[in-house]
Amino acid sequence: xxxxxxxSNVPDTTTKISFTNNNTAFNTAGVQFVINPFDEWYALVxxxxxxxxxxxxxxxxxxxxxxxxxxxRKGLAIGADDAVRIDAEPNDAFAVAExxxxxxxxxxxDLILAGKETISYNGSMVGAMLAELLNLxxxxxxxxxxxxxxxxxxEHDIDxxxxxxxxxxxxxxxxxxGMAEARIPNMRGIMAARTKPLLQVSAITADKLTxxxxxxxxxxxxDCKFVDASTPEKLVELLHNEAKAI
Amino acid sequence: MSVLIYTEVxxxxxKKASLEAVNYGSRIATQLNMKAxxxxxxxxDLSDLGKAGASKVLKINNEKLxxxxxxYLTAAIxxxxxxxxASIIIFSNDxxxxxxxxxxxxxxxxxxxxxxxxxxxxxxxxFTVKKNVFSGKAVAMYALHxxxxxxxxLPNSFAVELKEGSAEIVDFAVNLxxxxxxxxxxxxxxxSSDLNLADAELVVSAGRGMKGPENWGMIEDLAKxxxxxxxxxRPVADMDWRPHHEHVGQTGLAIRPxxxxxxxxxxxxxxxxxxxxxxxxxxxxxxxxxxxxxSADYGIVGDAFEIVPKLTEAIKKFKANQ
Ligand SMILES: Cc1cc2nc3c(=O)[nH]c(=O)nc-3n(C[C@H](O)[C@H](O)[C@H](O)COP(=O)(O)OP(=O)(O)OC[C@H]3O[C@@H](n4cnc5c(N)ncnc54)[C@H](O)[C@@H]3O)c2cc1C
Ligand SMILES: Nc1ncnc2c1ncn2[C@@H]1O[C@H](COP(=O)(O)O)[C@@H](O)[C@H]1O
Numbered sequence: 001x002x003x004x005x006x007x008s009n010v011p012d013t014t015t016k017i018s019f020t021n022n023n024t025a026f027n028t029a030g031v032q033f034v035i036n037p038f039d040e041w042y043a044l045v046x047x048x049x050x051x052x053x054x055x056x057x058x059x060x061x062x063x064x065x066x067x068x069x070x071x072x073r074k075g076l077a078i079g080a081d082d083a084v085r086i087d088a089e090p091n092d093a094f095a096v097a098e099x100x101x102x103x104x105x106x107x108x109x110d111l112i113l114a115g116k117e118t119i120s121y122n123g124s125m126v127g128a129m130l131a132e133l134l135n136l137x138x139x140x141x142x143x144x145x146x147x148x149x150x151x152x153x154x155e156h157d158i159d160x161x162x163x164x165x166x167x168x169x170x171x172x173x174x175x176x177x178g179m180a181e182a183r184i185p186n187m188r189g190i191m192a193a194r195t196k197p198l199l200q201v202s203a204i205t206a207d208k209l210t211x212x213x214x215x216x217x218x219x220x221x222x223d224c225k226f227v228d229a230s231t232p233e234k235l236v237e238l239l240h241n242e243a244k245a246i
Numbered sequence: 247m248s249v250l251i252y253t254e255v256x257x258x259x260x261k262k263a264s265l266e267a268v269n270y271g272s273r274i275a276t277q278l279n280m281k282a283x284x285x286x287x288x289x290x291d292l293s294d295l296g297k298a299g300a301s302k303v304l305k306i307n308n309e310k311l312x313x314x315x316x317x318y319l320t321a322a323i324x325x326x327x328x329x330x331x332a333s334i335i336i337f338s339n340d341x342x343x344x345x346x347x348x349x350x351x352x353x354x355x356x357x358x359x360x361x362x363x364x365x366x367x368x369x370x371x372x373f374t375v376k377k378n379v380f381s382g383k384a385v386a387m388y389a390l391h392x393x394x395x396x397x398x399x400l401p402n403s404f405a406v407e408l409k410e411g412s413a414e415i416v417d418f419a420v421n422l423x424x425x426x427x428x429x430x431x432x433x434x435x436x437x438s439s440d441l442n443l444a445d446a447e448l449v450v451s452a453g454r455g456m457k458g459p460e461n462w463g464m465i466e467d468l469a470k471x472x473x474x475x476x477x478x479x480r481p482v483a484d485m486d487w488r489p490h491h492e493h494v495g496q497t498g499l500a501i502r503p504x505x506x507x508x509x510x511x512x513x514x515x516x517x518x519x520x521x522x523x524x525x526x527x528x529x530x531x532x533x534x535x536x537x538x539x540x541s542a543d544y545g546i547v548g549d550a551f552e553i554v555p556k557l558t559e560a561i562k563k564f565k566a567n568q
Binding site for chain 1 (some may be wrong): 552
């Protein structure tokens with residue numbers, strides 16, 4: 001089975017966010033970048049498990065600049081066989097999807113996995129766009145994935161519950177929590193990653209349909225008002241009269 | 247030209263998130279002097295669509311659409327958009343919206359803002375929309391450069407407004423003959439609760455501070471008197487104290503209710519990422535240094551096992567006097 005896993009490069013979840021250039025650019029100074037958790041813990045690890053059980057090859061693909069190479073190497077250290085970096089600034093979801101589609105379209109991947117969303121721009125867009133560009137089915141929010149005889153069985157979250165679907169390969173799946181357990185790369189993996197193939201591909205001319213013009217930090221809350229533990233009725237009164245929440 | 251709004255029915259009525267989207271789309275239509283047309287799959291009492299601002303409703307009934315399959319649905323909405331000469335298409339950023347809006351965007355080469363939290367700012371050729379980024383730690387203004395534009399609205403960003411009004415309802419036939427989706431639905435497991443966490447207005451949530459699943463009775467009692475949905479932190483779902491669909495946060499569901507009551511939850515940044523859009527936050531925690539208090543509007547420091555039953559009683563009394 002040939003599996004492609006799309007990985008994005010995001011600031012670690014605990015990063016303190018700030019902006020530069022008059023609030024038009026994300027300030028990357030001192031920021032620790034990691035593989036987007038959904039891509040790494042669930043999509044990549046499940047891809048590796050499937051390969052280990054059934055044979056095949058796992059390729060990771062990333063659209064980004066040379067600065068994200070440490071992130072790509074981490075993916076190789078966890079166990080991907082090879083990696084592709086398409087050399088473009090990933091600043092529009094559709095353009096990213098076009099880049100990946102242009103690379104993947106004639107490579108015969110059986111399974112293309114993405115994460116549910118990036119924890120940076122929270123788009124939840126690239127996987128679905130990629131499916132559309134490749135004219136493939138797309139199953140989002142997948143919490144379980146199995147493949148037998150070229151048919152994928154997927155459990156995924158839907159409005160108000162879960163659903164089990166079957167779909168003949170190839171298809172695009174977006175991974176949610178539950179699909180696998182995170183793996184920590186071991187020393188051997190880290191050593192091996194140094195020599196695994198990392199193919200650099202030039203970007204195609206893609207359509208940039210959106211751009212960010214300004215950022216703003218989320219408004220903090222005004223100071224917390226404390227109510228004494230012995231008088232919860234006071235909280236009820238505040239919630240009703242002041243906050244108008246009940 | 248028109249603004250097309252994708253809507254859904256649930257239990258015979260138009261979904262709340264869909265009505266928010268219709269309100270939103272009709273405001274844009276008014277500003278741009280366009281018509282607001284809703285498109286709906288299935289049947290039910292559709293009168294709220296007119297009251298929310300749609301002047302026309304395209305009703306689609308096609309057996310291929312019963313499972314809201316992405317490939318069929320995208321084609322159906324594309325046909326509706328074409329028939330209505332839609333230049334702007336609105337979705338709710340719910341499960342269907344997250345699947346269909348980007349698919350349709352790629353097909354139409356339309357710029358998409360997924361998870362808009364405010365009305366677009368339109369002046370001359372410039373069209374920008376605000377959305378949350380970095381899991382709620384910041385917001386960004388997105389400019390859309392394409393001729394056709396798609397916006398999916400984050401649920402609970404606006405209260406639904408219904409006014410006098412009615413829409414012309416027409417049956418719209420779609421042609422899905424050329425498409426054959428290989429996706430087959432084998433099983434659907436709906437959560438039995440009547441309250442859907444994703445669009446609940448009031449949420450009572452609890453964490454590892456509750457010590458074990460046997461103590462959730464008091465959390466459920468509090469939720470019940472409030473008419474609230476229940477939620478939990480991630481470790482609680484991981485340890486199977488509570489079902490997985492209740493898990494909120496970065497890796498769980500992101501919610502933005504009017505009121506979020508967090509009990510025995512420390513307030514880790516990954517938890518906050520899923521709840522910091524809540525309008526009012528109440529935190530009950532025995533540790534006065536718990537980080538959650540920094541993000542709370544109201545706090546009670548103390549033992550949840552004592553406070554929660556008392557709070558439930560106080561709310562009961564309050565409700566009785568209403
Ligand atoms: C990449 C990543 C993603 C993550 N995603 C999520 C996510 O989506 N959602 C999520 O929730 N977490 C997530 N986490 C985990 C998160 O970092 C925290 O570990 C988790 O939220 C802690 O859960 P908790 O507050 O229930 O437990 P704890 O941190 O153990 O806190 C328990 C709290 O209960 C209080 N307490 C104890 N006894 C009582 C009592 N008797 N009365 C009142 N209060 C009491 C304690 O003071 C403490 O504050 C993620 C972590 C990572 C690294
Ligand atoms: N620059 C990128 N390179 C490769 N894959 C990406 C990139 N950006 C996003 N993805 C994939 O698309 C998923 C959804 O991203 P997003 O639509 O940005 O929320 C991610 O979880 C990744 O799997």
